[in-house]
Amino acid sequence: MNRKKMLIALWLFLALVTTAQLILTEIYKPGTFSFFDIVVSPIGSLATGIPLLFLVVIPFFDYTAKYSNRIRMGYLAAFAFVYTTVYILILLLIFTIVYGESFEDYKSGILNFGVGNFHNMFKNYLFQVAILYAYEYISKQADLITAKKDLEIELNQSKLQILRSQLQPHFLFNALNSVVSVIDENKRKAQEMLVSLGDILRTSLNTDFRQLIPLSKELEYLENYLSIEKIRYEGQLHYRVEVGEAASRLKVPSLILQPIVENAIKHGFVGLHRPLQIVVSADAQDRTIIVKNNGAELTDNKGNFGLRNVRERLSIYYPGQEPFRIYQEGNWTINKINLG
Missing domain, CATH: 3.30.565.10 (Histidine kinase-like ATPase, C-terminal domain)
Structure with missing residues (x-):
């Protein structure tokens, strides 16, 4: 599985977890959420997170690969605030449009949602970056193992050729000596x-x-x-x-x-x-x-x-x-x- 498919699977998993959480809340506290709420929240998360993943997170992660690990991690950590802010703005905009709320409701919603959920969105971003790092590390290790095996194969083939070049003259001289002994x-x-x-x-x-x-x-x-x-x-x-x-x-x-x-x-x-x-x-x-x-x-x-x-x-x-x-x-x- 490549990294894009892996992260999409992560987002789908998070959407299912969110849906399950809302359903359980409604079961134990009836009237907390409507069916519409249970559907909109996961879909809104997917509609926000997946485009940002392809348009922002992965491109920026790849861009920082040219820096040293310390500088790269600094850039990625700083970018978390940008990502989280944009994520909240887009997600709340989707909710505002779906629920038909006013611009004033949108502004107050940003403040309320941001204060209560900023840390969750922040961790969401860091989790994606951690997966990208893990995938990058595993890929590099796999490439190193493949390169090592290829090198071993090349060295073994070269060694076989050397052994062949040694064996044939040795055999030829011995065989010719056998011929000479009876000629x-x-x-x-x-x-x-x-x-x-x-x-x-x-x-x-x-x-x-x-x-x-x-x-x-x-x-x-x-x-x-x-x-x-x-x-x-x-x-x-x-x-x-x-x-x-x-x-x-x-x-x-x-x-x-x-x-x-x-x-x-x-x-x-x-x-x-x-x-x-x-x-x-x-x-x-x-x-x-x-x-x-x-x-x-x-x-x-x-x-x-x-x-x-x-x-x-x-x-x-x-x-x-x-x-x-x-x-x-x-x-x-x-x-x-x-x-x-």
């Missing part, structure tokens, strides 16, 4: 790896890091990456994906699994004398994704570039929680993503 031994394998690498880079360049994508699409990208590593390590690397149809629809940050799997391969093979197994699974109900491997036991990988990138990206999408954990569970190193 002398098996040119066909190297060619297959380069084809897969080209598909990965094409996908990466066409992906908007700011958007969440279905897990099924992320797994397609991961399959391309693993096909490269599978060629490199041949029978020493095994992987499987255990993701049901419901879990495949989970929305995840794009290219979030590749650094985790890359880290699992890099550190999993250290000192390992058996094939490395990597398992990717997801739970739609818990909204979690797990990448686990049975390679070398976990060491402190918090400083690892790939995992640090994963943590920072996930913290942007899921602030205020721990969206990524890596821990040892028996013979398995567990990488767990919590999508909130």
